[in-house]
Amino acid sequence: MFFALTDEQRALGDTVRDFLADRFDLTAVRAVFEDAAGDGHPTELWKAVGEQGWLAVCVPEEYDGLGLGILDAHVVARALGAGVVPGPWLSTVLAGEAVRLAGSEAQRAELLPRIAAGDLAATVALRGAGRGWGADGVTVSAAPVAGEPAGEAGSAVGALTGAASPVEYLAVAGLVVVAATEPGTAAGAAETGAGSAAGSAGIGLYLVDPQAAGVTVEPLTSYDGTTRLAALKLEGAHARRLPGSSAAVLEDLVRRGAVLTSADLAGIAREALTRTVRYDQERIQFGRPVGSFQALKHHLADLHVAVTMAEHAAMYAAYAIDAELDDLLLAVAVAKAKASQAARDATAAMIQYHGGIGYTWEHETHFFYKRARRLYGAFGDPPSHLERVAALTIDTVAAPDSAAAAV
Amino acid sequence: MDLTFSAAEEAFRADLRGWLADNLPSAWREPGFWATVPDAEAFELRREWERRKFDAGFAGIDWPTEFGGRGGTPGMKAIYDEEMAHARAPSTVNSLGLAFLAPTIMAIGSEEQKREIIRPLLRCDVIWCQGFSEPDAGSDLAALRASGVADGEDIVVNGQKVWTTNAIHADRIFALVRTEPGSQRHRGISMLLIDMHQDGVEARPLRQMSGATEFGEVFFTNARVPATECLGGLGNGWATAMLLLSFERGASGILQYTSFRRAYDEIVRAARVLGRDQEPVLRQELAQRLVELECLRYHAMHVLTRVEQGADLGSESSMTKLQWSETYQDLFETFDNLLGSDIAIGSPVAGLDLTALQAEGFWSRSVTIWGGSSQVQRNIVAERVLGLPR
Numbered sequence: 001m002f003f004a005l006t007d008e009q010r011a012l013g014d015t016v017r018d019f020l021a022d023r024f025d026l027t028a029v030r031a032v033f034e035d036a037a038g039d040g041h042p043t044e045l046w047k048a049v050g051e052q053g054w055l056a057v058c059v060p061e062e063y064d065g066l067g068l069g070i071l072d073a074h075v076v077a078r079a080l081g082a083g084v085v086p087g088p089w090l091s092t093v094l095a096g097e098a099v100r101l102a103g104s105e106a107q108r109a110e111l112l113p114r115i116a117a118g119d120l121a122a123t124v125a126l127r128g129a130g131r132g133w134g135a136d137g138v139t140v141s142a143a144p145v146a147g148e149p150a151g152e153a154g155s156a157v158g159a160l161t162g163a164a165s166p167v168e169y170l171a172v173a174g175l176v177v178v179a180a181t182e183p184g185t186a187a188g189a190a191e192t193g194a195g196s197a198a199g200s201a202g203i204g205l206y207l208v209d210p211q212a213a214g215v216t217v218e219p220l221t222s223y224d225g226t227t228r229l230a231a232l233k234l235e236g237a238h239a240r241r242l243p244g245s246s247a248a249v250l251e252d253l254v255r256r257g258a259v260l261t262s263a264d265l266a267g268i269a270r271e272a273l274t275r276t277v278r279y280d281q282e283r284i285q286f287g288r289p290v291g292s293f294q295a296l297k298h299h300l301a302d303l304h305v306a307v308t309m310a311e312h313a314a315m316y317a318a319y320a321i322d323a324e325l326d327d328l329l330l331a332v333a334v335a336k337a338k339a340s341q342a343a344r345d346a347t348a349a350m351i352q353y354h355g356g357i358g359y360t361w362e363h364e365t366h367f368f369y370k371r372a373r374r375l376y377g378a379f380g381d382p383p384s385h386l387e388r389v390a391a392l393t394i395d396t397v398a399a400p401d402s403a404a405a406a407v
Numbered sequence: 408m409d410l411t412f413s414a415a416e417e418a419f420r421a422d423l424r425g426w427l428a429d430n431l432p433s434a435w436r437e438p439g440f441w442a443t444v445p446d447a448e449a450f451e452l453r454r455e456w457e458r459r460k461f462d463a464g465f466a467g468i469d470w471p472t473e474f475g476g477r478g479g480t481p482g483m484k485a486i487y488d489e490e491m492a493h494a495r496a497p498s499t500v501n502s503l504g505l506a507f508l509a510p511t512i513m514a515i516g517s518e519e520q521k522r523e524i525i526r527p528l529l530r531c532d533v534i535w536c537q538g539f540s541e542p543d544a545g546s547d548l549a550a551l552r553a554s555g556v557a558d559g560e561d562i563v564v565n566g567q568k569v570w571t572t573n574a575i576h577a578d579r580i581f582a583l584v585r586t587e588p589g590s591q592r593h594r595g596i597s598m599l600l601i602d603m604h605q606d607g608v609e610a611r612p613l614r615q616m617s618g619a620t621e622f623g624e625v626f627f628t629n630a631r632v633p634a635t636e637c638l639g640g641l642g643n644g645w646a647t648a649m650l651l652l653s654f655e656r657g658a659s660g661i662l663q664y665t666s667f668r669r670a671y672d673e674i675v676r677a678a679r680v681l682g683r684d685q686e687p688v689l690r691q692e693l694a695q696r697l698v699e700l701e702c703l704r705y706h707a708m709h710v711l712t713r714v715e716q717g718a719d720l721g722s723e724s725s726m727t728k729l730q731w732s733e734t735y736q737d738l739f740e741t742f743d744n745l746l747g748s749d750i751a752i753g754s755p756v757a758g759l760d761l762t763a764l765q766a767e768g769f770w771s772r773s774v775t776i777w778g779g780s781s782q783v784q785r786n787i788v789a790e791r792v793l794g795l796p797r
Contacts, residue, residue, distance in 0.1 A: 001485075003711070004408070004712050071408060291795040297795050300793060304788055305788070313705055383691060390697075394690060394694075395684075
C-alpha cells in the first residue's frame with residue numbers, strides 16, 4: 001500500500017511552488033487580475049511554464065514530453081491553484097490530452113511537441129452555454145464537407161456550426177478542440193471501440209483554428225481575473241476531425257478536466273486556509289490573537305479536515321484515471337464534489353476570518369474566492385456530481401427481495 | 408501510488424475469508440441478530456468467538472509472535488478489519504485491552520506484566536475495562552479524584568469511575584488513581600491494574616439512550632491492589648495514560664468505512680422499499696454522505712501508508728476520528744430524513760424491520776463523545792496541527 005506521492009512527484013510540486021514564489025507571486029497575479037482588458041496571458045510566465053516542462057507532463061516521450069500521467073499533472077494543477085496563477089495551462093493540457101487520446105499519428109506528431117514546449121497555447125470548447133458536461137451538453141454540430149474524404153485513417157474535415165461557452169483563453173489560443181455532434185454517426189463511435197453511451201448522435205472532436213473563416217470569438221467578462229473567458233461561435237467553420245474521437249473520449253476528457261480542476265481547487269483551499277491561520281495567529285483583538293478563540297479554531301479545524309479529504313480525493317481520482325481503476329467514475333465525481341465544496345468553504349472562511357480587510361479589493365482574499373467560485377462550476381458543479389454519485393451507488397444497490405415483496 | 412496489498416497479504420486475506428466462511432455462524436450475519444440475544448449470553452458467545460479466532464491464529468494480527476500474535480504487517484491488520492466488517496463478525500469484547508493496554512505493556516511493561524497479561528488478554532481469558540473518566544472528570548481527565556493510599560504492600564483505592572465500557576463483564580480494570588494525596592492535575596497519578604473480583608469493587612450497568620448497557624460505572628470502596636500492579640511506575644500515571652491513548656493512532660478507519668458503507672447500502676435499500684430512492688433531494692443528501700465515506704476510505708489508505716512507513720501520526724489521528732464519527736452521525740441524520748413522518752415507529756415500516764438501523768442511529772450519537780469528543784478533537788487539530796494559539 002502506497003497512497004502517497006513519490007519523491008519525484010513531491011519535487012515537481014515544490015518546483016512549481018518555489019518558482020511561483022520567486023517569479024510570479026500575488027503582486028504579479030494582481031497585475032493580471034486588474035487588467036481586465038488584457039489577454040490574461042503573461043508571456044514571461046508562459047515561457048517559463050514551457051521551459052519548466054509543466055505543459056509536457058502528459059505528452060508521451062516520443063513527442064518530446066515527459067510521458068507521465070494525470071497524477072503528475074494534478075501535482076502541477078494543485079500548485080497553480082495555490083498560486084491562483086493565470087494562464088492557459090489547464091486548457092492547453094486538456095487540448096493536448098484530446099490530441100493524444102484521439103488524434104492520428106500525424107496530428108500527434110504535428111501538435112504534441114509544440115504543446116509540450118509551450119509553443120502552442122490551446123483550449124477546449126466542449127459544451128454549450130447553460131448545458132451539462134458530456135455528449136448531452138454539446139451544442140455544436142458537424143456536417144460533412146463536400147469533396148473531403150471521410151472516415152479514412154487520416155483526418156476527415158467537418159463544417160462546424162453552433163456555439164460553445166464559456167471557453168477559457170480562447171483569444172490567445174492557436175488551437176481549439178471543439179466537441180460536435182455528428183448526426184447519424186453513432187456507428188462511428190462504435191468503430192473506435194469506445195462504446196458510446198451517449199445516445200443516437202455520435203460525438204466528434206475537431207481541431208479548430210480560431211483564425212479560420214466562420215469562427216467568431218466573443219469575449220465575456222469574468223469575475224475571476226485569473227482567467228479570460230469567451231464564447232465561441234461557429235458558422236460552417238472547416239475543421240479537422242480527431243479520428244479516434246467519440247462520446248466516450250469526450251467524457252474521458254471531461255473527467256480529466258474535472259480531476260485537474262479538483263486539484264486546482266484543493267490547492268486554492270489549502271492556501272486559503274494556511275493564509276487565514278497565519279493571519280489569525282497574529283491579529284490581536286480583545287487583547288489576544290483572534291485565532292485563540294474557539295469559535296474560529298473549531299471551524300478552521302473542520303476546514304483542515306475537509307481540505308485534507310479534498311486533497312486525498314483529488315489524488316485518488318487522478319490515480320484512478322491513470323490506473324483505470326474500477327471505481328474511476330465514482331472517484332472523479334467524489335473528487336469534484338468534495339474539492340468544490342472545500343474550496344468554497346475555505347475561501348469564504350478566508351474572507352470572514354480576515355474581517356473587514358478580507359472584504360476589500362486591496363486584499364488577495366477575493367482572488368482565491370473568485371477562482372474557487374469559477375471552478376466550482378467547471379466540469380460539473382457539486383449537485384451534478386452528487387447525482388452521478390447517486391446513480392452509481394443508489395441505483396446499483398440490489399433491492400431487498402423479501403421486504404420489497406411485502407410492500 | 409500503489410493501492411495493492413502484497414502477495415503475502417492477499418494470501419492472508421484468502422485464508423481469513425476461508426476460515427470465516429467455515430466458522431462464522433450464518434445466523435450471526437443477519438442484520439439485527441445480536442438484538443435478539445440477551446446481553447449476558449451475547450457477551451459469552453462473543454468471548455468464545457474471540458477464543459476460537461485466537462486458537463486459529465487470527466488474533467493479534469500485527470502483534471509479535473512472542474505475545475501470541477500473528478506477527479503480521481499493518482496491511483494484514485487492515486485486511487483483517489475489513490474482512491471482519493464484511494463478514495459481519497462481532498467486534499471484540501476486549502476492545503480497550505486490545506487497543507490500549509496491550510500495546511502499552513509491550514512498550515513499557517515489566518517482563519512479568521508482559522508474560523502474565525498479554526496472552527490471556529488476547530485470548531479473552533481475562534477481560535479488561537478502562538477506568539479513566541469520573542463523574543467530574545470527563546474531557547478534563549486531569550480533574551480525576553479516585554484516590555489510592557499505600558497500606559503495607561498494597562494500595563487501597565476509593566472513588567468512582569464512569570462511562571466504563573464492559574464494566575459489568577470485566578475481570579480487571581486499568582484505572583487512573585491519584586496515589587499522592589493532595590496532588591494536583593497531572594501529578595501524583597498512577598495507572599493501577601486492579602482485580603474487579605473483590606468486595607471493594609462494584610460494577611453497575613449504565614443504561615444508554617439506545618437502551619443497551621455496554622457502559623457501566625465502577626465504585627471502589629477500600630479496594631486493594633498490590634503496589635507492584637502498577638503500569639509505568641507510581642506517580643507516573645499521566646505519562647502512561649498519554650502513551651496508552653497514543654496507540655489509538657494506528658487505527659486507519661478502514662473498519663469504520665467498511666461497516667458504514669454497509670449501513671449506507673442498507674439505508675438505500677430502505678429508501679427503495681419506501682419508494683423514495685428517486686427523490687432528487689434525498690439522492691443529493693445520500694450522495695453527499697457517500698462522498699464523505701469515500702473520502703474516509705482514501706484517508707484510511709493514507710493512514711495505512713503512514714503506519715507502514717513507521718510515521719508517528721500524532722495529532723493527525725484526531726482528523727481520522729472527526730471524519731469517521733461526524734460522517735457516521737450525518738449518515739443517520741439522512742436516515743431520519745428518509746423516514747420522515749415514520750421516524751418514531753419501532754415496529755416494521757412498510758413491512759421493513761428497521762430496528763438494527765434505528766439502533767445504529769441512536770449509537771451514532773455516542774461516537775462524537777467517547778474516545779475524545781469532537782470538540783476536544785477540534786482543539787487538538789487547531790492547536791497542534793494548525794498551530795493556532797491556546
